[in-house]
Amino acid sequence: MILYVFNHKYHYELENLCRVFFPQEKIQINRAGGASLFRRGRLAKPLVAITRRAEDTLRVCLYTGARRLRLSRRCGENDELTLARMLFVLLRRETGCRPPWGLLTGVRPSKLMLRLRRDKGEAEAERYFCGALWVSREKTRLAAAVARAEEPILALTGPRTFSLYLAVPFCPSRCAYCSFVSHTVERASARKLIPAYVEKLCEEMARTGEIAAALGLELASVYIGGGTPTILSAQQMRQICEALRRSFAAPGEFTVEAGRPDTITAEKLCALKEHGVTRLSVNPQSMNDEVLAAAGRRHTAQEVLEAYALARGFGFGAINMDLIAGLPGDTPEGFCASLRRIIALRPENITVHTLALKRSAQWGGAGLTDAGVARMLRAAAELLPAAGYAPYYMYRQSRSLGNLENIGWSLPGHACRYNVDMMEESHTILACGAGGVTKLKQYGTDYLERVFSLKYPYEYLARFEELLRRKESMKAFYQTYNSGSEAASDHP
Numbered sequence: 001m002i003l004y005v006f007n008h009k010y011h012y013e014l015e016n017l018c019r020v021f022f023p024q025e026k027i028q029i030n031r032a033g034g035a036s037l038f039r040r041g042r043l044a045k046p047l048v049a050i051t052r053r054a055e056d057t058l059r060v061c062l063y064t065g066a067r068r069l070r071l072s073r074r075c076g077e078n079d080e081l082t083l084a085r086m087l088f089v090l091l092r093r094e095t096g097c098r099p100p101w102g103l104l105t106g107v108r109p110s111k112l113m114l115r116l117r118r119d120k121g122e123a124e125a126e127r128y129f130c131g132a133l134w135v136s137r138e139k140t141r142l143a144a145a146v147a148r149a150e151e152p153i154l155a156l157t158g159p160r161t162f163s164l165y166l167a168v169p170f171c172p173s174r175c176a177y178c179s180f181v182s183h184t185v186e187r188a189s190a191r192k193l194i195p196a197y198v199e200k201l202c203e204e205m206a207r208t209g210e211i212a213a214a215l216g217l218e219l220a221s222v223y224i225g226g227g228t229p230t231i232l233s234a235q236q237m238r239q240i241c242e243a244l245r246r247s248f249a250a251p252g253e254f255t256v257e258a259g260r261p262d263t264i265t266a267e268k269l270c271a272l273k274e275h276g277v278t279r280l281s282v283n284p285q286s287m288n289d290e291v292l293a294a295a296g297r298r299h300t301a302q303e304v305l306e307a308y309a310l311a312r313g314f315g316f317g318a319i320n321m322d323l324i325a326g327l328p329g330d331t332p333e334g335f336c337a338s339l340r341r342i343i344a345l346r347p348e349n350i351t352v353h354t355l356a357l358k359r360s361a362q363w364g365g366a367g368l369t370d371a372g373v374a375r376m377l378r379a380a381a382e383l384l385p386a387a388g389y390a391p392y393y394m395y396r397q398s399r400s401l402g403n404l405e406n407i408g409w410s411l412p413g414h415a416c417r418y419n420v421d422m423m424e425e426s427h428t429i430l431a432c433g434a435g436g437v438t439k440l441k442q443y444g445t446d447y448l449e450r451v452f453s454l455k456y457p458y459e460y461l462a463r464f465e466e467l468l469r470r471k472e473s474m475k476a477f478y479q480t481y482n483s484g485s486e487a488a489s490d491h492p
């Protein structure tokens with residue numbers, strides 16, 4: 001698809017809207033061509049959207065090879081919204097799709113809902129979602145419920161609080177839908193990197209801890225993610241936990257993504273429990289063995305049950321279980337059966353993801369229709385509240401089936417603080433390890449600076465000193481943006 005953009009600066013939002021309707025199309029932005037393009041014969045692709053501002057008029061044209069649809073409006077207070085609405089109307093007319101999130105293309109709908117609730121109040125915020133952004137009533141209610149659940153958790157953040165993310169980007173095998181940078185240890189070359197990687201991760205934590213202490217920062221939560229952190233041996237996990245204890249004060253919340261049940265052993269759980277881990281994720285994704293095999297998960301539903309029982313026996317405060325709606329080979333009935341089996345286990349959290357097929361995934365397309373995935377999510381929104389779960393955080397991904405969302409559900413009192421702070425970007429997240437992104441946050445504003453780590457483990461090992469130098473930017477950030485909010489400690 002080509003999106004022509006003439007005389008305005010709103011290409012980002014318009015491109016995202018095109019992707020909502022055509023998730024698998026490559027969208028090419030073009031600013032050249034001028035008025036001559038408007039003659040049909042000159043358009044090179046069957047799918048073309050032309051957006052332009054001409055004096056005081058905004059125009060949008062959609063060419064689909066067979067048809068030409070056009071709208072125009074006078075310029076006004078919010079030209080971006082006007083252009084987006086016109087494009088949305090034409091795309092909807094052409095495709096017949098009614099995206100439930102309307103004009104909202106961002107990954108954080110609840111962040112916008114929170115801001116609107118603060119600025120305009122609860123009722124007006126919901127009216128804006130439905131009336132101005134054309135979000136369905138069902139999704140508006142969902143975003144409002146998430147915002148309500150998040151507000152007391154977000155009230156715990158302050159100018160000096162932060163969360164720590166530790167990346168372990170290795171997995172036992174690659175899931176067919178995976179778009180993360182994670183290395184499968186099936187390859188000896190990746191496996192060989194792990195001991196050196198763990199060493200360097202501990203070193204990076206030590207340096208990060210020194211800087212955080214010098215700035216007087218307070219650790220609120222820790223999350224070890226990946227990848228599959230439990231791919232490490234029990235000894236390597238102890239090594240990381242001990243480095244954490246030496247480098248930082250004990251966090252109130254400590255989560256480890258155990259992820260794949262086939263990596264969970266009693267010895268590893270014992271190491272985690274001894275070192276203060278409070279929350280664990282054991283992720284089935286489906287409880288149907290055929291669906292799991294097609295997804296490249298290399299474990300069975302029975303192994304999920306065994307791993308869960310083992311983890312429960314160690315007395316972790318909360319266990320999360322992930323499910324994915326829309327896996328090829330699954331059906332709405334099959335998904336509901338998986339969900340019912342998970343609910344019967346009573347994990348404190350259940351996260352329902354919608355399958356998103358990124359270009360980096362092995363799968364080229366999904367087997368399920370958007371309507372089928374919507375049925376799965378609707379069923380989850382009935383079954384989970386009936387079993388006592390409430391939605392507490394959410395996010396969206398581009399190219400997710402049906403343009404649908406991911407929702408974290410929780411039993412009362414068990415919401416994961418890290419997930420809320422990370423999704424709402426409420427305070428600083430310090431990341432250690434390959435592929436991590438540190439987000440430095442100016443408290444009380446939307447201002448955020450990102451410090452990128454090195455993407456791949458081999459780069460991380462080879463350019464570690466450079467990475468440590470990047471970390472120093474934390475000091476300048478806090479001196480510039482958060483210095484007045486609270487006195488920093490005099491730690492050297």
Ligand code: SF4
Nearest residue numbers: 171174175178182227
């Ligand atoms: S467990 Fe997660 S990170 Fe690892 S391959 Fe599967 S989807 Fe990717």
